[in-house]
Amino acid sequence: MSRVQLSETGASRGDHRLVAGLVTPGARVLDIGCGDGALLDLLMREKQVDGRGMELSQAGVNACVARGLSVVQGDADRDLEDYPDDAFDFVILSQTLQATRAPRKVLEQLLRIGEHVIVSFPNFGVWRNRLQLLFTGSMPVTEHLPYSWYDTPNIHFCTIRDFVSLCREVDARMEKAMALNARGEPVPFTAPWWVWNLIGEQAVFLLRR
Amino acid sequence: MSADAANRADHPSSKVMRFSADAALTLDSGPKLGPWQIAYETYGTLNADRSNAVLVCHALTGDQYVASPNPYTGKPGWWSMLVGPGRPVDTNHYFVICANVLGGCLGTTGPASTNPATGQRWGLDLPLVTIRDMVNAQAVLLDHLGIETLFAVIGGSMGGMQVLQWAASYPERVFSAIPIATAARHSSQNIAFHEVGRQAVMADPNWCGGRYFERGVRPSKGLAVARMAAHITYLSDPALHRKFGRNLQDRETVTFGFDADFQIESYLRHQGMTFVDRFDPNSYLYVTRAMDYFDLAADYDGSLARAFLHSPTRFCIMSFTSDWLFPTEESKVVVRALNASAANVSFVEVESDRGHDAFLLDEPEMFRTVRGFLTGAANARGITPPGAGA
CATH class of the missing domain: 1.10.1740.110 (Rna Polymerase Sigma Factor; Chain: A)
Incomplete structure (x- = not known):
């Protein structure tokens, strides 16, 4: 499960710092779709976590193992069932949910494996996307989501509102939610969901069963 | 040739450690084997706190000459691309040990060795040996070399089976384990x-x-x-x-x-x-036969996860895409068991069209993975990894 390329704006790194802020020091952590291991590395250095990763691409896994991280080659859609219940304190799915085949099943697996689940994803409901669709009649292609519809790995886009509905359907408790602006910083005020859904480029949720 | 073969079974050109009947090995099949001997080679230097030892386990027809020319064939060491000075298993930093397996024919007791009771070759009078017997024999060798904990155990194919057996039998003696192109049990097709x-x-x-x-x-x-x-x-x-x-x-x-x-x-x-x-x-x-009998889960009530329960070992498992003798799925069975037992595991499937043999060949992706994994493990173990410029 390769992570979505989040362009050169540093949005990805901002996202990592936010995710790291939600993790308790020393926790057992599984990062699914861990890419080249940047987030795991950050968590192990700054939070002293006992970190594990799962990554689909051989290049990603090799990069991780070469930097001393414990990462298995695997697919979030298929291989999460191999983990026992409550195996981790935190399970992280960063910028990957929209690229899974069965997001609901994946989310249910995450909640089974981890006491806490951190999910971050690009918000398809952001005003920019809405305007593009409204005025050009084409699927939005933006700086943050640079793929055309026919070659995108992102096959299950959702909005913040959609994700909140899914959490309710699978009985996940939302402990924390954040909307991120174009610079990857949290929107610095609380607002109703519909506002976040309009201005958030990305969202980060902390869930538990 | 046959006189030669008999001779090298008793008196190999490598190092040999010999044990009397008092130090007999108890075999899985029941009988005690002794006197017995184990032939081995070493490369590099054991550090002061004895924490940099790497055991290499060889495959079916391998031998102890992992990184030096085989004196009988004149060919380079069978894994000299992976093990040696500056190689991924860097003998400038690690102390590498490789022993001929029990049942082998290059100096460790096997059917071509002399049966001390008769003065004749053992032949089929030698009791059958298992992968676990091979590993137990290696453990005795390490005891006598004064090595309590191995920094790493690495091997491919049957060597990988020994690596898995090491991790299961002696978890506290194995800091990291690299089983390559192997399985936790020999499949029906392979038998x-x-x-x-x-x-x-x-x-x-x-x-x-x-x-x-x-x-x-x-x-x-x-x-x-x-x-x-x-x-x-x-x-x-x-x-x-x-x-x-x-x-x-x-x-x-x-x-x-x-x-x-x-x-x-x-x-x-x-x-x-x-x-x-x-x-x-x-x-x-x-x-x-030893490979055929290998079924690690069977020794743990059929649960492979139980074989690795509370394992402190760091695992790095590798398979090759075109290996149909020990296919990736066999490695994944091990990965799943390790995940289920909350062990520390990495898994890489290397893209290669060279089949099972790939683990013995020039496979840069495998070399990079081994090097990287050992470097990470060396940092965790507190020994200087290669390239750290100490």
Whole structure:
């Protein structure tokens, strides 16, 4: 499960710092779709976590193992069932949910494996996307989501509102939610969901069963 | 040749450690084996706190000469691309030990060794040995070398089986483990291939019920056929096709006979013939049988996860995409069990079209993974990893 390329704006790194802020020091952590291991590395250095990763691409896994991280080659859609219940304190799915085949099943697996689940994803409901669709009649292609519809790995886009509905359907408790602006910083005020859904480029949720 | 073979089974050119009957090995099959001996080579230097030892486990027909020329064939060490100065298993930093397996024929007690009770070759009187017996013998060797904990255990194929057995039997002695192109149990198909090989050896009239040394003969044809059949299983269809295709051997057209018309035939005959010069036929029976009997989960109530429960070992598991003898799925079974037992595991499937043999060949992705994993493990172990410029 390769992570979505989040362009050169540093949005990805901002996202990592936010995710790291939600993790308790020393926790057992599984990062699914861990890419080249940047987030795991950050968590192990700054939070002293006992970190594990799962990554689909051989290049990603090799990069991780070469930097001393414990990462298995695997697919979030298929291989999460191999983990026992409550195996981790935190399970992280960063910028990957929209690229899974069965997001609901994946989310249910995450909640089974981890006491806490951190999910971050690009918000398809952001005003920019809405305007593009409204005025050009084409699927939005933006700086943050640079793929055309026919070659995108992102096959299950959702909005913040959609994700909140899914959490309710699978009985996940939302402990924390954040909307991120174009610079990857949290929107610095609380607002109703519909506002976040309009201005958030990305969202980060902390869930538990 | 056969006098030679007998001689090297008792007096190999490598280091040997010999044990009296008082230090007999208790074998899985029941009997005690002793006196017995184990032949080994070492490379590099053991550090002051004895924390940099790496055990290399060899495969079916391997030997202790992992990183130095084999004195009998003159060929380079069988894993000298992976193990040596500046290599991924860097002997400038790690102290590498590689021992001939129990049941082998290059200096560790096996069917070609002298049975001290009779003064004759053991032949089939040697009790059957298992992968666990091989590992127990290595553990005794390490005890006598003063090595309590191994920094790493690494091996491919049957060597990988020994790595898994090490991690299960002696978890506290294994800091990191690298099982490559292997499985936690030998599959039915693999047992079947081994049976074909053994039957080929035993069907050779010169086998003489295993007493060929005394008769001054040798079942070379049978062993060569066994090796030819086995060799096919180490390769892949695409690799064979790329290398040989339907090319003819030193001729323009087929001969309408049973000569080696095709290059692949000539290649296999060569593989068979060179093999019989360096390997003992009875040893081939014993070591293939040890692999057949390997089923790690069976020793833990059928649960592989239980074999690794509370394991402190860091695992790095590798498979190759075109390996149909030990396919990726077998490695994934191990990965799943390790995940279920909350062990520390990495897993890489290396893209290669060279089949099972890939683990012995120049596979840069495998080298990078081994190097990176060992560097991470060295940092965790508090020993200076290669390239750290200490």
